[in-house]
Amino acid sequence: MDKAMELIRSFGLPRLIITLFLLALFIIAPFAGINVGASLTDVLGRFGQNAIMVLAMVPMIHSGCGLNFGLPLGIISGLLGATLAIETGIQGPISFFLAILYSTPFALIFGWGYGKLLNRVKGSEMMIATYVGFSSVAFMSIMWLILPYHSPTMVWGYTGQGLRTTISTEGFYYHILRDSLNLRIGSFSISFGEIIFFAVFAFIIWAFLHTKTGTAMTAVGSNPVFARASGINIDKQRTLSVIMSTWLGALGILCYQQGYGFVQLYQGPMYMAMPAVSAILIGGASVNKANITNVIIGTILYQGIVSMTPSVMNSLIHTDMSEVLRIIVSNGMILYALTRKSGASR
Amino acid sequence: MSEMTNTLLEMKNVSKEYNGNPVLKDVNFTLKQGEVLGLVGENGAGKSTLMNILFGMEVIQQTGGYGGKVLIDGKEVKFASPLDALKAGIGMVHQEFSLLPGFTAAENILLNREPQNKSVLSLVFGDRANTIDRKKLQKEAIDAITKLGVELDPDMIVAEMPVGHKQFTEISREISKSAIRLLVLDEPTAVLTEKEAEMLLKAIRNLASQGISVIFITHRLQEILDVCNKVIVMRDGRIIKELEAADTSIPEMAKLMVGREVSTDKPKQDNDERKISDKIVLSVKNLWVDMPGETVRDVNLEVMDGEILGIGGLAGQGKLGIPNGIMGLFPAGGKIMLNGSEIPLNNPRACLDSSLAFVSEDRRGVGLLLDESLEWNIAFPAMQIQNKFLKNYLGGLIKWRDQAAIKEVTEKYISQLQIRCTSSLQKAKELSGGNQQKICLAKAFALEPKLLFVSEPTRGIDIGAKALVLQALREYNRKHGVTIVMISSELEELRQICDRIAIITDGAVSGILPAERPSEDFGILMVGKSKKEAM
Numbered sequence: 001m002d003k004a005m006e007l008i009r010s011f012g013l014p015r016l017i018i019t020l021f022l023l024a025l026f027i028i029a030p031f032a033g034i035n036v037g038a039s040l041t042d043v044l045g046r047f048g049q050n051a052i053m054v055l056a057m058v059p060m061i062h063s064g065c066g067l068n069f070g071l072p073l074g075i076i077s078g079l080l081g082a083t084l085a086i087e088t089g090i091q092g093p094i095s096f097f098l099a100i101l102y103s104t105p106f107a108l109i110f111g112w113g114y115g116k117l118l119n120r121v122k123g124s125e126m127m128i129a130t131y132v133g134f135s136s137v138a139f140m141s142i143m144w145l146i147l148p149y150h151s152p153t154m155v156w157g158y159t160g161q162g163l164r165t166t167i168s169t170e171g172f173y174y175h176i177l178r179d180s181l182n183l184r185i186g187s188f189s190i191s192f193g194e195i196i197f198f199a200v201f202a203f204i205i206w207a208f209l210h211t212k213t214g215t216a217m218t219a220v221g222s223n224p225v226f227a228r229a230s231g232i233n234i235d236k237q238r239t240l241s242v243i244m245s246t247w248l249g250a251l252g253i254l255c256y257q258q259g260y261g262f263v264q265l266y267q268g269p270m271y272m273a274m275p276a277v278s279a280i281l282i283g284g285a286s287v288n289k290a291n292i293t294n295v296i297i298g299t300i301l302y303q304g305i306v307s308m309t310p311s312v313m314n315s316l317i318h319t320d321m322s323e324v325l326r327i328i329v330s331n332g333m334i335l336y337a338l339t340r341k342s343g344a345s346r
Numbered sequence: 347m348s349e350m351t352n353t354l355l356e357m358k359n360v361s362k363e364y365n366g367n368p369v370l371k372d373v374n375f376t377l378k379q380g381e382v383l384g385l386v387g388e389n390g391a392g393k394s395t396l397m398n399i400l401f402g403m404e405v406i407q408q409t410g411g412y413g414g415k416v417l418i419d420g421k422e423v424k425f426a427s428p429l430d431a432l433k434a435g436i437g438m439v440h441q442e443f444s445l446l447p448g449f450t451a452a453e454n455i456l457l458n459r460e461p462q463n464k465s466v467l468s469l470v471f472g473d474r475a476n477t478i479d480r481k482k483l484q485k486e487a488i489d490a491i492t493k494l495g496v497e498l499d500p501d502m503i504v505a506e507m508p509v510g511h512k513q514f515t516e517i518s519r520e521i522s523k524s525a526i527r528l529l530v531l532d533e534p535t536a537v538l539t540e541k542e543a544e545m546l547l548k549a550i551r552n553l554a555s556q557g558i559s560v561i562f563i564t565h566r567l568q569e570i571l572d573v574c575n576k577v578i579v580m581r582d583g584r585i586i587k588e589l590e591a592a593d594t595s596i597p598e599m600a601k602l603m604v605g606r607e608v609s610t611d612k613p614k615q616d617n618d619e620r621k622i623s624d625k626i627v628l629s630v631k632n633l634w635v636d637m638p639g640e641t642v643r644d645v646n647l648e649v650m651d652g653e654i655l656g657i658g659g660l661a662g663q664g665k666l667g668i669p670n671g672i673m674g675l676f677p678a679g680g681k682i683m684l685n686g687s688e689i690p691l692n693n694p695r696a697c698l699d700s701s702l703a704f705v706s707e708d709r710r711g712v713g714l715l716l717d718e719s720l721e722w723n724i725a726f727p728a729m730q731i732q733n734k735f736l737k738n739y740l741g742g743l744i745k746w747r748d749q750a751a752i753k754e755v756t757e758k759y760i761s762q763l764q765i766r767c768t769s770s771l772q773k774a775k776e777l778s779g780g781n782q783q784k785i786c787l788a789k790a791f792a793l794e795p796k797l798l799f800v801s802e803p804t805r806g807i808d809i810g811a812k813a814l815v816l817q818a819l820r821e822y823n824r825k826h827g828v829t830i831v832m833i834s835s836e837l838e839e840l841r842q843i844c845d846r847i848a849i850i851t852d853g854a855v856s857g858i859l860p861a862e863r864p865s866e867d868f869g870i871l872m873v874g875k876s877k878k879e880a881m
Binding site: 207210211212213215216218219222223225226228229230231232233288289 | 673675694695697698699704706711712713714715716717718722726727729730731733736744745746747
């Protein structure tokens with residue numbers, strides 16, 4: 001009994017409950033007349049779409065900057081890249097690389113400024129980060145209208161200026177990763193393109209954390225005074241981590257757009273940080289400890305719940321519970337994690 | 347001491363286990379009114395657990411209570427919380443301070459028990475609207491301080507006090523409670539200088555003569571002899587022996603504590619006649635350091651190649667500021683020359699790059715990555731500063747952590763310094779104080795410095811670990827020819843290991859003497875007499 005309790009504690013009670021809930025959903029699904037193969041496809045697709053945004057949490061958690069509630073800033077860099085790529089009119093796979101290329105300088109500059117700001121507010125990074133995210137979304141809502149875009153696929157049809165709220169990626173990089181290396185068995189299909197794309201960046205982050213600089217970054221997060229006494233420039237490490245997180249956020253939204261099919265502007269990025277924050281916490285990370293396994297497990301569990309509950313619940317009780325449940329899970333998880341600062345499994 | 351007849355506290359067959367591990371077994375003792383009981387034992391011997399039981403700490407109930415009986419005035423008591431213990435007249439001063447940093451000493455002493463004045467508003471809102479009677483508050487605080495018999499400014503803000511004064515504030519708070527009958531002091535002198543400790547011991551005797559019983563936990567055995575009536579020696583959760591303080595000696599207690607012979611207090615048992623070169627390796631000119639509570643004003647020092655230089659002095663006089671300032675952890679100014687080249691101040695990296703290393707007095711705050719493995723703790727600075735334990739790929743573009751080399755070096759130091767741990771992957775926070783200190787030393791040794799600053803290396807660790815730490819420093823100096831500058835509040839410890847000892851008073855060097863000189867000479871320097879007068 002003690003051993004069982006110990007096991008549960010190391011796995012984490014919330015994680016256990018969510019895993020069991022997800023398993024239950026999959027078991028009930030066939031009885032509710034839902035195709036399990038299609039559901040799994042859906043979960044994996046959502047994983048591929050969202051995983052990089054969850055990965056964007058990792059560098060900042062390691063350097064002690066807390067959870068990246070300022071993810072919208074990274075997303076905006078990605079949106080700028082996406083719109084600029086579409087503006088060029090170049091179609092096909094190249095447009096995806098162009099979007100990554102164009103978003104990179106924005107991510108670096110925004111990340112640098114964001115990092116400088118967080119260095120001035122040590123101790124309350126997460127609150128400041130939340131408002132950095134919100135205010136950048138508000139600012140860009142103005143900019144999307146003013147910036148001189150001309151591409152007919154993007155601007156409002158009646159005025160010919162100002163960007164539309166949603167822009168289709170059809171013809172540009174729609175399903176560019178989703179449809180590559182796709183394996184289909186009956187109703188189940190898996191896209192290795194997306195998974196490999198994520199794996200590459202997950203590997204890069206994992207490898208980075210095993211280098212000298214990565215070690216220094218983790219030490220800064222673990223005990224900044226120790227790191228300073230060991231000759232580490234704390235502010236530099238923190239800024240670097242914020243830049244990395246911001247860039248991954250930009251990359252994450254591009255990956256999301258190719259799977260989802262639309263570029264969402266204006267209020268789109270507003271609450272994008274919450275699912276990502278929640279996912280990594282469900283994965284077993286805490287405010288100051290996180291690893292790649294947390295990202296993978298967390299994204300699968302979170303996206304599993306989000307995609308399975310609507311279909312299963314709706315067919316069972318004929319009311320739309322999905323949104324309610326999603327909000328309870330994501331905000332509840334964030335609340336739970338913030339009340340206990342330590343205790344993550346590594 | 348006519349009141350020393352009534353038994354105040356009795357413990358009968360007290361035992362306690364945590365998760366099936368017995369930590370206290372069959373503890374029996376009695377304490378009379380006005381008696382001072384010394385409690386000694388190595389770290390982990392069960393002293394703190396015993397006091398937690400007495401004080402009704404929550405942790406005891408949460409882990410399944412305790413066995414046996416605790417009797418006060420012959421009646422069995424079971425305290426459910428520290429509040430009950432307080433009501434029964436038991437006060438405790440913990441190792442960690444619980445003071446409000448922004449409040450004055452007087453406000454802290456009478457916190458939540460402030461004398462009050464009725465105001466008009468109290469008629470409407472009840473007692474919560476009473477105002478504080480400042481004059482009376484001041485008076486009561488001064489009364490408590492006088493009762494304790496120490497020098498303490500009641501108007502001083504706690505945040506600005508040296509540690510010694512914080513300790514006095516904490517004790518004053520306990521004795522200002524009128525019902526106080528038993529005072530538990532958990533290593534109160536660990537953070538005090540000898541002078542302050544002496545004042546405190548006097549205060550303890552003073553309290554005892556007023557009929558207050560005291561349980562005094564300490565690692566400094568001389569203090570036990572000085573102040574206690576009785577001594578209880580604990581080891582592995584048992585009372586090994588109860589001794590009359592008058593009939594025992596330090597070697598006897600030390601032997602009982604560790605269960606083996608320990609050499610204590612022999613001044614500098616140097617059989618190796620060695621010559622210290624007259625080459626100056628480090629020279630410090632007009633150093634000032636702005637370290638709160640340890641301000642350095644104008645220090646001039648010269649450190650010879652290959653020696654162990656001790657830096658002593660009273661708490662708050664600035665001895666701790668010297669290494670912290672040189673290593674760039676606090677704002678500093680002046681001129682530091684290492685082997686003839688100047689070292690920039692306020693730049694930790696530059697110091698480390700020029701082969702200086704520092705073992706901080708603040709183990710948990712500065713010295714360790716508590717949440718990381720021992721491997722990380724030991725290898726980290728050497729990895730970051732000297733690119734050790736790294737594998738280079740792509741022509742040095744990628745510097746990969748060499749896990750095997752890190753493990754190897756960690757295990758080397760674990761066996762060399764006899765660090766007690768389950769594996770090199772154990773987290774630093776799980777080790778005991780003494781072993782944590784050894785990790786800090788290993789971390790500095792791994793840097794292979796030319797000059798090593800060690801600050802308060804034995805603070806808060808038990809006598810067995812202390813000897814090992816000092817031995818490790820001595821060996822390191824002898825074998826590798828590393829110059830060591832050791833800062834310590836314990837003069838005897840400095841005299842055991844150092845070649846020369848500098849005494850810091852009021853932020854400046856008041857004198858440097860060879861370690862063989864009798865303690866009194868150093869004592870005179872500490873109270874601020876000039877070098878010439880001491881000679």
